[in-house]
Amino acid sequence: MSAQAPLALLCLPCAGASASMYLRWRRFLPPWVRIVPVELPGRGARMGETFVEDFDAMVARICAEHADAMRGDFALFGHSMGALLVHGVARRLQSLRRPLPRALLVSGCAAPSRRDPERFDGGEDDASLIAELRKQGGTPEEVFASEELMRITLDMLRADRRVCRSHVHVAAWPPLPLPIHAFAGRQDDIEVPAMAAWSEETGSAFTLDWFEGGHFFLRQHEAAFLAALARRLPTHLHQAQLQAHQG
Template structure:
């Protein structure tokens, strides 16, 4: 891992010393930190958006991608712990939600500072995950077709064979990470959990959504958005407001109940 000017490559932009609050964000499989490029302008001075950049993509394109979820979570936990203390929450979409969930679990079990809230987006409750295809083992052309069907990868990237040759190792690593993930019971989280879900992907009473409640001993809430699995690409403002609003509301509720 190469640090440039003291800046950790795990963050798309250097976290600012003295930030009042931070939102650490994990992208979906095959995505990168640019998923959250518009969030800082929407959050303004209310919070610093810290998008996580995994190896093998964007400015880390030439680095070896990580295939084990525990390796990613462990590295990010260390990086967060090196920052100056500030209240924070963790957000993740799809595979990123599993990373966010396991990061919160790791921080809690290690006795490290906890996020004040966990936000999981477009992700089945870990104990109710549906079986996944072995997408990571597909030939390159078939894997590109899968990415095209998801409509989350820019067409210009999909059409660039040389770029795709560089990008696909990270895509495969992400899908393998999701495929290999196995849920294990652990202590309930001592922080609130908010689920964000797409109306076209789940029914309101779907256990894949509601069973996230079983992972926390604190508050629980669900927000619904128009769209399917990648609704995150169309609702930046509403999602940012949901994150910051729930964070503040549940933090105040906890303070009053003490």
């Protein structure tokens, strides 16, 4: 059997974060997975760019900027806001009749049909946003201790909340013809039916894996999460390589 080309796994960050959150995964996922961190405007290496604050505009930018990575064998992963974005990307690819991902992997995000439209209507003052960051538990203490890092994070979070607020669910969309694999933390505040409703977005296979932990269970239990993620990747193309890696 000839070696398969790597599976490109495009990874979208959560609100208030940079794609650098995925860099360390390269050391832990199987060698046939090529991590492609998707950096959004206004953060990380794109710090000097203007934020995009509209959901559809952000999705269009992602599809345009990462067209090359989405031409071969690829899958999409997103956590929280990132999950909403990868679903939007898959829908846009579908509408443009472009090649679809082998799978959609969504983490820590209610299904589009079950999102609370009022969740992002709260205050955007610094104190409210800092309280939100504390509640979710994914922000390192050194960020809270640094005025500069805190300002950068709050600016990102404020822009990303506007992205999420501008998302509109289209109930008339047909199911996506690809597997959807969802991941969630048992102590997160997203209810079970809201995660299970991701099954309504696919006409193919659906799985839902639960982990101990809150919104950032994927960091709290990283090894278990990444093992589950590897199992859910499209192994119809890479089964032999996965078995070799595991055995």
